[in-house]
Amino acid sequence: MKKFIYIILAGFTLSCTDLDLRPEFGETGNIAFQDVKNLERYMAKIYAAYSLTGQQGPAGDADLALVNDEGFTSYIRAYWKAQELTTDEAVIAWQDAGIQDLNTHTWSSDNQFVKVLYYRLFLIISYSNDFLEQSTSDLLSDYGYDDQEMALAQNYRNEVRFLRAMAYWHALDLFRNIPLVTIITTDFPVQDSPEEVFDFIAEELEAIESELPDPQQNQYGRVDKAAVWMLQAKLYLNAEVYTGNDYYSEAVAALEKVLNGPYSIEDDYQLNFRADNHTSNELIFTLPSDGIQTQSYGSTTFLTNGSIGGNMTSSDYGTSGAWAGLRTTRNLVELFPDETGDIDSRAIFFTDGQTLDIADLTVFTEGYAVPKYTNLTTEGEQGSNTEFSDADYPLFRLADAYLMYAEAVLRGGGGSEATALGYINELRERAYGDASGNITASNLTLDFILNERARELYWEGHRRADLIRFGLYTGGEYTWPWKGNNIDGASISDHLEIFPIPATDLAANPELDQNDGY
Incomplete structure (x- = not known):
């Protein structure tokens, strides 16, 4: 326990x-x-x-x-x-x-x-x-x-x-x-x-x-130095949005402390989102959930139950709830080489009975479902409660540190592009199961990083800030279904960034x- x-x-x-x-x-x-x-x-x-x-x-x-x-x-x-x-x-x-x-x-x-x-x-x-x-x-x-x-x-x-x-x-x-x-x-x-x-x-x-205690030396779910370093990195990476001044070198410095810590990328991507994700050495700071001790209709209970509906079977995800709410748009799906997860295992989509396009936002079967969070353990055992999830919410994890480091390096914050490339390929080797998805130095661009952040970190609460930082959230340069209340997507005003x-x-x-x- x-x-x-x-x-x-x-x-x-x-x-x-x-x-x-x-x-x-x-x-x-x-x-x-x-x-x-x-x-x-x-x-x-x-x-x-x-x-x-x-x-x-x-x-x-x-x-x-x-x-x-x-x-x-x-x-x-x-x-x-x-x-x-x-x-x-x-x-x-x-x-x-x-x-x-x-x-x-x-x-x-x-x-x-x-x-x-x-x-x-x-x-x-x-x-x-x-x-x-x-x-x-x-x-x-x-x-x-x-x-x-x-x-x-x-x-x-x-x-x-x-x-x-x-x-x-x-x-x-x-x-x-x-x-x-x-x-x-x-x-x-x-x-x-x-x-x-x-x-x-x-x-x-x-x-x-x-x-604060050194990394992994505090009680589980409590703050340590690594949580501070991750929050510093988040603050500094987005500083230009907040203040007009860049702090990319400070972001690199904070991230190097994280990267020199005791964390490691797990072989199994989905361990980070399962009922036993407290065993993941990739998670740096979480909001703990327990189906017995911390019951609520928020956090990963919302993300698990809210993603189940249509032809999905709740028990396949360790829960009795099917709230038929959350799906994704074709934009996310099309960032992956295929929608089945056979090539890139991070593509966790349920497509049976679901359409790729969304003509009506209020119909659950329009848009692919995303059962990324589950109340099953790695061994396939159900969490402690069929209604409330045991999966902890992953506020900060090492894969994000890898991606932030690469971005801050490319934005002129110092560090090493070769090291950044190695981090990105480590994530992609896990996703592909081998080196077939690896990229070269010429592929390591800011555009690539934005897309890779979506592939690796979707549904973890980063996307709005990422799109704003890359200048693609407002305006019409980048659109997605129902942006600006338009089925095909439309330009929106800059004031909507906040x-x-x-x-x-x-x-x-x-x-x-x-x-x-x-």
């Missing part, structure tokens, strides 16, 4: 419905945190806020009362939709209010899925700010912490600073013009510049890097300005 931090949540209740206020505890802070175990439980709540939806799994005591379906409020589910449904990699058949707007780029500041994304992020930030205020050295000394407890508390603080930095990175990427708030306050927050938010994230990661500030937040805070174009 895998062990991870979320299990420590037992016995600790915390909720927050107003982002200007402190979270509410079962006990007042100065009583609750006299016990270091409660500090650990609070940290566990912040980790869990990325995947779970409330105090009672799978539903029943939600953190946020924004929508009728609590499952919609899973952060990683909302994040995945924002990064994938808005691109050529995924569409969804459901007709809940506002969800088709993501497929067609017609969302507004009233869209419920945009609201969930925004408020979830700032809930995580609010929890983190409060944790850091409640765990200062002076307060813990007053609580009577001994040296060992003080050291533990400092470790927890470093992890929470990472979780807050990651939330701010997502907020910067998705909304760009956001308030940078590091304390709990009733004052109206004002927006900071993207450059200021970028600098804050970079400084926080630099400050905690040396204080999402609007929710209308409800603008109404509540007169200091905020809406993002341009909304």
